[in-house]
Amino acid sequence: MTASSGLDSPATATEGQPPLIEVRDLVKHFGPVVALAGVSLTVRAGEIHCLLGDNGAGKSTLIKTLSGVHRPTAGDFLFEGKPVRFSNPREALDLGIATVSQDLAMIPLLSITRNFFMGREPVKNRLGPFSFMDMGAADRIVHEDMRRIGIDVRDPQQPVGTLSGGERQCVAIARAVHFGAKLLILDEPTSALGVAQTSMVLKFVRQVRGKGLGMIFITHNVRHAYAVGDRFTVLNRGKTLGTFAKSQIKLDQLQTMMAGDKELQELSAELGGTV
Amino acid sequence: MQCFGFTAMAESSSAETVAAGRRDERLMRQSRLRKFLGRPDLGALSGLILVFVFFAISARGTGMFAADGVLNWSTVSGYLMIIAVGAALLMIGGEFDLSLGSMIGFAGMMIALPTITFHVPITLSVLLAFAAALTIGFLNGLIVVRTHLPSFIVTLASLYILRGLMLALSILFTNRTIVGGVKEAAEGTFVAFLFSGTIGDSLFAWLADHDVIGRLPNGAPSVKGVPMPIVWALAIAFVGHIVLTRTKAGNWIFASGGDANAARSVGVPVDRVKIALFMLTAFCAAVFAACQVLEFGSAASDRSLLKEFEAIIAAVIGGCLLTGGYGSVIGACFGALIYGVVQQGIEFMQVPNDWFRVFLGGMLLIAVLFNNLIRRRIMSGR
Numbered sequence: 243m244t245a246s247s248g249l250d251s252p253a254t255a256t257e258g259q260p261p262l263i264e265v266r267d268l269v270k271h272f273g274p275v276v277a278l279a280g281v282s283l284t285v286r287a288g289e290i291h292c293l294l295g296d297n298g299a300g301k302s303t304l305i306k307t308l309s310g311v312h313r314p315t316a317g318d319f320l321f322e323g324k325p326v327r328f329s330n331p332r333e334a335l336d337l338g339i340a341t342v343s344q345d346l347a348m349i350p351l352l353s354i355t356r357n358f359f360m361g362r363e364p365v366k367n368r369l370g371p372f373s374f375m376d377m378g379a380a381d382r383i384v385h386e387d388m389r390r391i392g393i394d395v396r397d398p399q400q401p402v403g404t405l406s407g408g409e410r411q412c413v414a415i416a417r418a419v420h421f422g423a424k425l426l427i428l429d430e431p432t433s434a435l436g437v438a439q440t441s442m443v444l445k446f447v448r449q450v451r452g453k454g455l456g457m458i459f460i461t462h463n464v465r466h467a468y469a470v471g472d473r474f475t476v477l478n479r480g481k482t483l484g485t486f487a488k489s490q491i492k493l494d495q496l497q498t499m500m501a502g503d504k505e506l507q508e509l510s511a512e513l514g515g516t517v
Numbered sequence: 518m519q520c521f522g523f524t525a526m527a528e529s530s531s532a533e534t535v536a537a538g539r540r541d542e543r544l545m546r547q548s549r550l551r552k553f554l555g556r557p558d559l560g561a562l563s564g565l566i567l568v569f570v571f572f573a574i575s576a577r578g579t580g581m582f583a584a585d586g587v588l589n590w591s592t593v594s595g596y597l598m599i600i601a602v603g604a605a606l607l608m609i610g611g612e613f614d615l616s617l618g619s620m621i622g623f624a625g626m627m628i629a630l631p632t633i634t635f636h637v638p639i640t641l642s643v644l645l646a647f648a649a650a651l652t653i654g655f656l657n658g659l660i661v662v663r664t665h666l667p668s669f670i671v672t673l674a675s676l677y678i679l680r681g682l683m684l685a686l687s688i689l690f691t692n693r694t695i696v697g698g699v700k701e702a703a704e705g706t707f708v709a710f711l712f713s714g715t716i717g718d719s720l721f722a723w724l725a726d727h728d729v730i731g732r733l734p735n736g737a738p739s740v741k742g743v744p745m746p747i748v749w750a751l752a753i754a755f756v757g758h759i760v761l762t763r764t765k766a767g768n769w770i771f772a773s774g775g776d777a778n779a780a781r782s783v784g785v786p787v788d789r790v791k792i793a794l795f796m797l798t799a800f801c802a803a804v805f806a807a808c809q810v811l812e813f814g815s816a817a818s819d820r821s822l823l824k825e826f827e828a829i830i831a832a833v834i835g836g837c838l839l840t841g842g843y844g845s846v847i848g849a850c851f852g853a854l855i856y857g858v859v860q861q862g863i864e865f866m867q868v869p870n871d872w873f874r875v876f877l878g879g880m881l882l883i884a885v886l887f888n889n890l891i892r893r894r895i896m897s898g899r
Contacts, residue, residue, distance in 0.1 A: 332784070347782045349775035350896050351843045360772050361783035363765040373765040403895040 260323030310334030338424030350403030408439030557836030558848030594857025603801030611841030654799025658792030700814030715742030775842025
């Protein structure tokens with residue numbers, strides 16, 4: 243698959259517009275536990291914004307707040323310049339904030355097509371209480387989408403379980419894109435994948451950016467983040483340590499910042515910065 | 518049709534890339550074979566063919582494949598098919614209904630009791646029985662989705678409640694456990710035709726005139742017509758198959774059984790789907806009951822014992838996974854057909870009936886092992 247060079251550069255035509263999503267000093271408490279203690283983040287259309295942080299840094303809480311699962315305790319939350327407050331994930335989804343979670347919301351035994359359109363089946367015609375699925379159109383859409391990803395010459399009716407992990411991830415992302423996501427939250431899309439599978443997913447993520455979608459790429463693998471990210475926000479103990487454009491920061495600096503703790507930094511240095 | 522469109526596309530793309538062309542073609546052939554082998558009802562189809570071949574040879578000359586012999590085993594199969602379709606759809610949706618057999622007995626009693634003891638018009642009793650069955654199905658479903666308890670235990674409770682209730686009511690109102698006389702009460706009514714009549718009588722008379730089928734000693738054709746239970750079975754199977762494979766509701770059934778949480782997260786109304794499926798199995802049980810009561814003219818408290826397991830066996834032989842999310846209505850029909858052919862075939866061959874159970878158990882075990890193999894192959898990926 244050859245991605246054309248136009249797809250690779252971040253879209254910069256969105257400067258004048260308000261960012262897709264903007265949160266300022268976001269705070270989230272669960273009873274006495276302070277999960278987020280003032281997080282600020284902006285994501286523009288056409289950028290891949292990497293959210294880095296170790297376990298317990300608040301990544302999950304942040305994305306669950308952004309996607310409408312949790313309601314923030316305090317702070318500003320704007321979508322396309324307008325303040326929003328979601329009472330459930332459906333509302334966020336309707337605005338175009340889609341989350342591709344680690345479990346992918348895919349059923350291995352079902353065909354790719356059935357998974358792709360699960361809950362949003364294309365209807366051809368109705369007879370009494372039954373709406374007939376337009377399976378032909380659904381298969382064509384899936385086949386076309388898969389071809390674009392680079393999973394060609396495969397049967398859209400084959401079970402998702404027969405796909406590799408990377409392919410499954412790509413299908414889940416393609417599904418969100420197809421159903422009109424503006425902001426895509428990718429939760430650790432590469433954490434369980436091998437090298438070849440990872441590069442496949444990263445390539446596809448870059449391709450999706452070319453369509454002008456904004457993406458939040460959550461990972462604790464700095465290398466994966468640096469490979470595709472335009473900007474990086476590091477989260478530590480419920481706070482943002484800052485946001486950096488790719489030109490401002492190097493891979494090892496990012497690694498160091500993420501490691502946070504001094505001992506960990508030393509250990510990381512000892513191990514050659516590969517942790 | 519869809520696969521033809523896909524083939525055409527695949528071929529054009531392989532033509533573009535000459536070097537990779539041959540490899541693509543090989544992949545295609547393999548995937549088509551895999552697709553065929555991956556059909557959930559394949560095992561049941563091969564089982565059915567085997568069973569037919571076996572009896573065609575060993576039950577030769579017993580009259581099993583004469584018109585009235587065919588009627589005999591296809592009626593047995595038809596009855597089971599009615600409930601097997603319901604059980605299969607429910608199983609694909611991720612649940613069981615162990616109260617199916619009791620529901621048949623209960624619905625039968627709901628038809629017979631009011632008709633005989635209170636002289637309620639039979640049409641009304643039948644409607645009442647359907648309403649009662651659907652209500653109980655709804656309650657079964659509601660309890661399962663609200664409590665998240667396994668349907669196994671919830672419907673086991675219903676099994677006992679319904680079986681006991683039917684017996685108690687029958688004793689209370691008639692002091693007997695068999696309530697007869699329904700046939701006379703239903704004489705000439707539309708419901709009598711709907712559940713115990715035959716269709717295509719003139720066709721069979723014509724066939725007898727032309728000596729295609731035999732005649733009874735009294736000169737009537739050996740088969741009067743297609744009995745309504747078979748018509749019901751085919752109708753329910755047809756609708757079930759179309760709904761499962763072609764409609765949005767079918768996709769929801771697969772999704773609800775495959776992974777309820779994943780289905781919910783993309784907006785599938787899992788609870789509603791499951792409740793509807795419990796109501797469907799109750800409906801199937803009521804159809805079974807109506808056919809049975811109107812054909813035999815009586816309701817009896819020990820009727821349809823263990824039918825729930827026979828329905829589940831037919832569904833499993835038909836390729837349904839016990840864990841849900843996978844299976845086919847056509848497979849369940851094949852399963853029911855295997856059941857009828859073997860049970861009656863053994864009778865035709867005058868082999869002691871006990872062997873049938875041995876066969877059924879063996880068949881079930883083979884089917885489960887086979888299904889498990891298929892699932893593991895799908896789940897393991899490449």
